[in-house]
Amino acid sequence: MLGCLAAIWVFVEAMNASPSNAARIQKAALATAGLMIAAWILGGYWYVHFYPAEKTMILKGPWPFAHNLFMETKEHLFFATGILAVLLPIATREKLYANPVARRLVLAVSVMIAITGLVVEGAGAVIDHGVKVELLRGPA
Amino acid sequence: MNPATSGFTLAAAVTILFNTALAWAKDTYAPLNSFMKAMTGHHWTTHGLADLALLVGLGLILTKTRAAEKIDPARLVSILVASVVAGGFGLGLWYVFF
Numbered sequence: 757m758l759g760c761l762a763a764i765w766v767f768v769e770a771m772n773a774s775p776s777n778a779a780r781i782q783k784a785a786l787a788t789a790g791l792m793i794a795a796w797i798l799g800g801y802w803y804v805h806f807y808p809a810e811k812t813m814i815l816k817g818p819w820p821f822a823h824n825l826f827m828e829t830k831e832h833l834f835f836a837t838g839i840l841a842v843l844l845p846i847a848t849r850e851k852l853y854a855n856p857v858a859r860r861l862v863l864a865v866s867v868m869i870a871i872t873g874l875v876v877e878g879a880g881a882v883i884d885h886g887v888k889v890e891l892l893r894g895p896a
Numbered sequence: 897m898n899p900a901t902s903g904f905t906l907a908a909a910v911t912i913l914f915n916t917a918l919a920w921a922k923d924t925y926a927p928l929n930s931f932m933k934a935m936t937g938h939h940w941t942t943h944g945l946a947d948l949a950l951l952v953g954l955g956l957i958l959t960k961t962r963a964a965e966k967i968d969p970a971r972l973v974s975i976l977v978a979s980v981v982a983g984g985f986g987l988g989l990w991y992v993f994f
Contacts, residue, residue: 796944804938828991831940832919835947836912836983842951843908847901857969858897861905864973868980875984 757877759791759841763869766844770862773852781862785848788869792841796834803831814886817893822886830879837872840865897969903958904951905972909979911951916983918943920990 766784769777807827814823844865850858897905922929922939932942958964964972 800941800944804941825988825991828919829987832915832943832987833984835915835944836980838944839908839911839915839947839951840980842948843904846904850897850901855897857973858901860970861897861901861973861976864977868977872980872984 757873759788759795759837760870760873760877762788762791763841763844763866763873766848767863767866767870770848770852770859770866773859775853778851778853781852782845782848785845785862785866788866789841789845792838792869792873796838799834810883810887813890814883817886817890819882819886819889822883826879826882826886830876830883833872833879834876837869837876840869840872844869897965897972899962899965900955900959902964902967902969902972903960903962904955905976906958906964906967907951907955909972909976910954911947912976912979912983914950915943915947916986916990918946919987923990923994 762784766781766788769781769784773781811823811827814820814827844862847858847862847865850862852859852862922932922943929939932939935942936945967975
């Protein structure tokens, strides 16, 4: 979520690109990349080591789609978010205030990071609920 | 745009489509999933490393050869957006129907 906020920060700064905020745009883009890479590593560690137990619960519960649709999509869509986050600091090295196409690229990349990141977050909420509905069902 | 921006933008578009295609391939061909699991202990870890290797490798090659600069920069932005839309919906619809 912090990565999404940082991407929105880049978007707003790029909307008002000028020589005075060029360095700030680059810092915000680096923050976006750093936060998304941290999410990739930390979220990935959680997913690989702790999610299998939750997956088992979800699949035997009333919401198997929480894994079959939402987790399967989330775990692969996040890679697109990460790829865009790596691209962002490279794109912000351009003089955005003087290059309309580069500015459009940065606007597009930052908004796509925010949108795909929010979709991933939303899917996470459904997955959590998939575990919860199984726990609430109690022992059979 | 400078060669690195053009090169890595095209590399990102290709990698995002590759990411979706690899997800489909893992789902339809179990030996591939098993092979990827054997490589790092988890198919997702291998998948992420393959994406990163393609992004960095292709990005560096396209930057050095300046191949992506032959594409109109505005079109390059459109290609990237189209790849994210196609890759994203490609994943979502795949898991809805398969």
